[in-house]
Amino acid sequence: MALKSVLITGGNGNLGHLLADHFENIGIRVISFDIAQPQRPVASRNIITGDIRDIEKLRSLFDQEHPDAVVHLAGLLSGSSEANPMDAWEINATASVNLMQLAEQYNAAPFVFSSTVASYGPDVPADLPAETPQWPQNVYGATKIATERMGHWMKTKRGFDFRCLRFPMVISPFAPSGAVTAYPGHACFAAKSGKPFKFPVKAETGMSTLYLMDVVRSLAEFTLCDKACIKQPAYNLHAFHFTAAMLAKSLQNRFPDATFSFNPQEPANSMIANWPDVVDDGHAHDDWGWKHQYGFDETIDALLETLN
Ligand SMILES: NC(=O)c1ccc[n+]([C@@H]2O[C@H](COP(=O)([O-])OP(=O)(O)OC[C@H]3O[C@@H](n4cnc5c(N)ncnc54)[C@H](O)[C@@H]3O)[C@@H](O)[C@H]2O)c1
CATH class of the missing domain: 3.40.50.720 (NAD(P)-binding Rossmann-like Domain)
Structure with missing residues (x-):
């Protein structure tokens, strides 16, 4: 029905x-x-x-x-x-x-x-x-x-x-402040607005993302x-893995004047560092036809577009 x-x-x-x-x-x-x-x-x-x-x-x-x-x-x-x-x-x-x-x-x-x-x-x-x-x-x-x-x-x-x-981790322009994973959207917003941004995690910290x-x-x-x-x-479900350093580099390529620093906060850094980088989502593909559409670059493009 x-x-x-x-x-x-x-x-x-x-x-x-x-x-x-x-x-x-x-x-x-x-x-x-x-x-x-x-x-x-x-x-x-x-x-x-x-x-x-x-x-x-x-x-x-x-x-x-x-x-x-x-x-x-x-x-x-x-x-x-x-x-x-x-x-x-x-x-x-x-x-x-x-x-x-x-x-x-x-x-x-x-x-x-x-x-x-x-x-x-x-x-x-x-x-x-x-x-x-x-x-x-x-x-x-x-x-x-x-x-x-x-x-x-x-x-x-x-x-x-x-x-x-x-x-x-869900990358979103509307990321709620209660999530330790809200910083990618905030980094994009800062880069676009010409403001410096401090990542609350280490440069190498990252996890599985959609x-x-x-x-x-x-x-x-x-x-x-x-x-x-x-x-x-x-x-x-999984689409890609990225680190804070990868995001900073990608934004710097788009906004050459953007400035980033890394100021790891706890528990955020440890929580994210300990969560998996890559997740096997084969069952979702096989059983109900799941396939992600946004990789890392497409995600940043779409996020910046939405922030317009
Ligand atoms: N955003 C992520 O990275 C992520 C990752 C994994 C799972 N999830 C899950 O997806 C769901 C939605 O996440 P989101 O990103 O939209 O978060 P969100 O905070 O934007 O949405 C959660 C909503 O729940 C409401 N809420 C909170 N307490 C409530 C209560 N006592 N009674 C009624 N409503 C209440 C909030 O007002 C909010 O609108 C959550 O259950 C979250 O755990 C999110």
Whole structure:
């Protein structure tokens, strides 16, 4: 049955507002739920403000809106989770599980969850095989795994259509400040505005990365693909690896007067340095036809174009 409506939690965020545009452009009605106000008004969209921990508010949303599917993006990011671990647990883990129970009760399927390669530990190979055990040393990763596991349990025991993507660093002009991975967008903005920029990581620090528009497309394609295509508990995605030095050089080629320095901050530098450089996303290619479109150069071009 074709999807007519989708609830996007975190629908006013970096990924959520673009995913909402994408779905609306292909005729799918969007209900956006977020604690933050939208970055811009959208007349076509039902935007509901609320806390993802407010289960009664969510229940009345399901009663009134009957979304066909859920894309669950609301949550605290890496930096905010490390700073507020108990909030991170309540928002990212407990509230996610409550939302899955509601989606199941109201037959909203699929339920798509956005996890992260930050759920792997520091001692994994830089070139990460798909079946690597997840033992993160950060709260953010721990909350994401908890939800992955509960979703998988509901899928295998009760037939709930739980789907999970694990994203690497997402390069974005709208990168939220709570993410330790927000600096590439800020570096591009500084270079374009003729301002000096201090990278909060070492020159050699980098990790597996995707451009925002590839992430949005992956979420849409993954939500819309046939249930029979989903054969893995979760899918890792990857496009390219880059370091802060590579980004500085690429920007310097485009803006010869740009000046960069490296002032590593903790925990940001260690977190990023410990996350994988290259992730095997072969299962996503094979099972549901995933293919990234933006490599490193295309990403910087697109980012600078958006900042226009
Ligand atoms: N951006 C990345 O690099 C990246 C990488 C891997 C995974 N992810 C995941 O993708 C999802 C979306 O990320 P994003 O980049 O759009 O981040 P974002 O911060 O822009 O979006 C998250 C949204 O969740 C909302 N939110 C936070 N707490 C809430 C609460 N208590 N109740 C309701 N809403 C709440 C925020 O207001 C925000 O709009 C997140 O779950 C994140 O963990 C992002």
